[in-house]
Amino acid sequence: MALSCVSATMGSSTRLLRSVLGASHCHRAAVPFCTAVTSGRVKVNGVSLHYQRTGWGDHVVLLLPGALGSSQTDFGPQLKYMNKELFTVIGWDPRGYGFSIPPARDYPTDFYERDAKDAVDLMQALNFKKFSLLGWSDGGITALIAAGSYPSLIHKLIVWGANAYVAEEDLELYNAVKDITKWSPKMREPMEKLYGEEYFAKTFAAWVEAMGNFRRKSDGNICRHLLPLIDCPTLIVHGLKDALVPLFHPHSLHKQMKNSRLHLMPEGKHNLHLKYAEEFNRLVEDFLWSTELSQ
Ligand code: TYC
Numbered sequence: 001m002a003l004s005c006v007s008a009t010m011g012s013s014t015r016l017l018r019s020v021l022g023a024s025h026c027h028r029a030a031v032p033f034c035t036a037v038t039s040g041r042v043k044v045n046g047v048s049l050h051y052q053r054t055g056w057g058d059h060v061v062l063l064l065p066g067a068l069g070s071s072q073t074d075f076g077p078q079l080k081y082m083n084k085e086l087f088t089v090i091g092w093d094p095r096g097y098g099f100s101i102p103p104a105r106d107y108p109t110d111f112y113e114r115d116a117k118d119a120v121d122l123m124q125a126l127n128f129k130k131f132s133l134l135g136w137s138d139g140g141i142t143a144l145i146a147a148g149s150y151p152s153l154i155h156k157l158i159v160w161g162a163n164a165y166v167a168e169e170d171l172e173l174y175n176a177v178k179d180i181t182k183w184s185p186k187m188r189e190p191m192e193k194l195y196g197e198e199y200f201a202k203t204f205a206a207w208v209e210a211m212g213n214f215r216r217k218s219d220g221n222i223c224r225h226l227l228p229l230i231d232c233p234t235l236i237v238h239g240l241k242d243a244l245v246p247l248f249h250p251h252s253l254h255k256q257m258k259n260s261r262l263h264l265m266p267e268g269k270h271n272l273h274l275k276y277a278e279e280f281n282r283l284v285e286d287f288l289w290s291t292e293l294s295q
């Protein structure tokens with residue numbers, strides 16, 4: 001952690017203090033607000049979990065990365081540009097991913113539930129009682145499970161590139177990308193840099209295998225059964241050019257979640273939050289913030 005700055009959840013009095021002092025950057029040393037992204041670790045469920053943190057807003061948000069993702073690799077523009085006055089943003093590395101290694105990643109049948117419990121327990125350990133979830137792809141699945149399993153803790157939910165079940169069509173897509181040597185260097189190299197070639201290849205193959213197991217063992221179901229239990233306001237975002245997750249997935253989520261809204265981005269691919277970060281961040285902030293007033 002390069003800078004030490006305090007950014008605990010703050011109420012209106014600290015916001016007032018801030019407006020009086022008129023500072024938003026670390027160079028005002030006496031002011032407890034900082035635009036930097038700090039990182040830390042907490043021991044949760046027997047594992048040392050790595051997380052990043054930024055902002056001092058009352059509304060606390062957890063960013064959940066995709067398969068083999070990490071806070072830093074998956075959410076750079078969110079950590080950097082989301083409104084730090086309105087939000088306290090936490091990004092985490094699930095066990096076996098990013099800087100939460102060891103342990104090495106494994107995929108028992110309940111791995112998404114295990115991630116969901118780890119994520120929620122991490123937030124409780126950081127003393128955040130209630131928070132919103134922003135989950136991308138596999139992180140979206142984890143977020144859906146967390147919202148369905150711990151509804152009293154979740155304020156709002158945003159998922160994109162996510163699916164609640166594995167269809168035959170998905171299996172074909174997974175198998176098409178299973179061999180990472182066929183990935184473009186642009187996609188492969190950041191992962192190999194983070195994990196080393198061997199860990200990356202082995203873990204990704206294990207993930208593809210685990211997805212196949214959902215199809216073989218539970219009729220494709222991952223968390224479809226939990227969707228009717230999710231009652232927090234939910235925004236489902238999907239890119240119409242997403243080549244990895246077919247459009248029937250967001251439609252099916254929307255249909256089964258009573259309090260959900262579907263937002264389609266015509267030019268968006270799977271990584272729409274990185275390529276169209278400004279548009280995505282605005283959409284997310286409006287959803288988290290504006291409806292808040294009416295609740
Ligand atoms: N679920 C993966 C993620 O979390 C993305 C992915 C989807 C990968 C479909 C391959 O065929 C695939 N980023």
